[in-house]
Every structure is written in structure tokens, then in C-alpha cells.
Amino acid sequence: MRNNAIHAVTGAFGYSGRYIATRLLTEGCSVITLTNSPARTNPFGGQVKALPLAFDQPDQLAAALAGVEVLYNTYWVRFNHATFTHEQAVKNTLVLFAAARRAGVRKIVHVSITNPSEDSPLEYFAGKAKLERALQESGMNHAILRPTVLFGREDILINNIA
Ligand SMILES: NC(=O)c1ccc[n+]([C@@H]2O[C@H](COP(=O)([O-])OP(=O)(O)OC[C@H]3O[C@@H](n4cnc5c(N)ncnc54)[C@H](OP(=O)(O)O)[C@@H]3O)[C@@H](O)[C@H]2O)c1
Numbered sequence: 019m020r021n022n023a024i025h026a027v028t029g030a031f032g033y034s035g036r037y038i039a040t041r042l043l044t045e046g047c048s049v050i051t052l053t054n055s056p057a058r059t060n061p062f063g064g065q066v067k068a069l070p071l072a073f074d075q076p077d078q079l080a081a082a083l084a085g086v087e088v089l090y091n092t093y094w095v096r097f098n099h100a101t102f103t104h105e106q107a108v109k110n111t112l113v114l115f116a117a118a119r120r121a122g123v124r125k126i127v128h129v130s131i132t133n134p135s136e137d138s139p140l141e142y143f144a145g146k147a148k149l150e151r152a153l154q155e156s157g158m159n160h161a162i163l164r165p166t167v168l169f170g171r172e173d174i175l176i177n178n179i180a
Pocket residue numbers: 028029030031032033034035052053054055091092093094095096102129130131132164165166167168169173175
């Protein structure tokens with residue numbers, strides 16, 4: 019990992035994205051974020067430039083990724099909402115992968131889930147499996163992480179159970 023290279027993290031004002039961005043900054047890397055929440059307080063100040071996750075404007079997305087060496091993709095939606103579904107998150111992620119490819123991003127680190135399966139009746143797991151296959155078939159250099167649960171202070175799942 020070249021420290022002077024640009025690293026793009028989706029959702030750096032969110033949960034795992036914030037920790038990834040922090041770690042990269044600690045390593046001396048230049049970091050940008052692609053986010054759905056550009057108006058949210060930027061905990062990194064001027065250290066992390068925020069650009070929109072403009073899925074409806076692929077050219078803008080590709081331009082935002084120009085010069086990026088590694089894209090860390092945490093983008094996903096935990097639950098289906100009335101106006102936003104896992105199916106839409108899959109489509110959006112495919113737009114992001116295509117934009118990264120066009121921009122010449124050298125590697126995608128993609129956060130998936132444990133036991134993804136296209137046969138799963140759970141859209142979360144089926145959608146994640148579709149994205150893994152798309153990334154594998156894209157020919158792009160990539161790494162896929164399959165965590166079971168990410169536990170920390172801001173975690174909703176375990177803290178709610180506790
Ligand atoms: N948390 C866990 O325990 C866990 C376990 C296994 C796998 N994972 C995977 O790890 C990745 C990151 O998880 P996380 O818990 O850190 O997620 P998160 O911070 O809540 O969200 C990550 C990203 O998804 C976007 N996003 C979330 N909900 C959205 C919505 N309703 N509409 C539009 N955008 C939305 C966020 O947008 P903004 O840019 O607006 O912040 C951010 O870019 C995900 O791919 C998840 O499937 C998480």
C-alpha cells in the first residue's frame with residue numbers, strides 16, 4: 019500500500035467506514051469518502067473530502083474515483099425500507115463497481131457477509147452473493163471480506179440485544 023496514494027472509503031461518516039478511514043489516516047494515507055450523507059458532521063475535518071455516492075450520475079461517480087488506488091466498499095442497506103431495498107442496493111453497487119473500473123481504481127476491498135448465497139430466501143444474503151459474483155467476474159483486482167458481525171460502541175445489533 020503506497021501511503022501517498024488516494025484511498026476511497028464509502029460511508030466514512032458511518033460505522034465501519036469511519037474506522038477504516040481512521041486506520042488509513044493513521045497509516046498516513048490520503049483518504050476521500052463517497053457518502054449518501056454529505057451534510058453529516060465530518061469527524062475528520064478537512065482530512066477527508068466528502069463526495070456524493072451519485073449512483074444516478076455514473077460519470078460523476080467515475081470522476082470522483084479518478085486517481086484512487088483502493089476503494090473500500092461498505093455501502094449497503096441493513097433492512098428493506100418502503101422506498102429503499104436490497105435490490106436497489108445491489109443495482110447501486112454494480113454502478114459503483116463499473117465507475118471504479120472506468121476510473122482505473124486498482125483494487126476494490128468489498129465488505130460482504132458471512133455465508134452469502136444467491137439461493138438464500140433472505141435478500142440481504144442473496145444480494146451480497148450477487149455482488150461477490152459480479153466482482154469476481156469483473157476481472158478487477160479485489161478482496162472480499164465476509165464478517166459475521168462487527169461489534170463496537172456504535173454497533174446497533176449487539177448493543178440492542180445487550
Ligand atoms: N455491522 C455489522 O455487524 C456487519 C456484519 C457483517 C457485514 N457487515 C457489512 O459491512 C458493511 C458496513 O456495515 P456498517 O454496519 O458499517 O454499515 P453502515 O455504516 O450503517 O452503512 C454503510 C454504508 O451504507 C450506506 N447506507 C446504509 N443505510 C443506507 C440507506 N438506508 N440508504 C442509503 N445508504 C445507506 C451508508 O451511507 P452514508 O454514506 O450515508 O453513511 C454507508 O455508506 C455492510 O456492507 C454490511 O453488510 C456489517
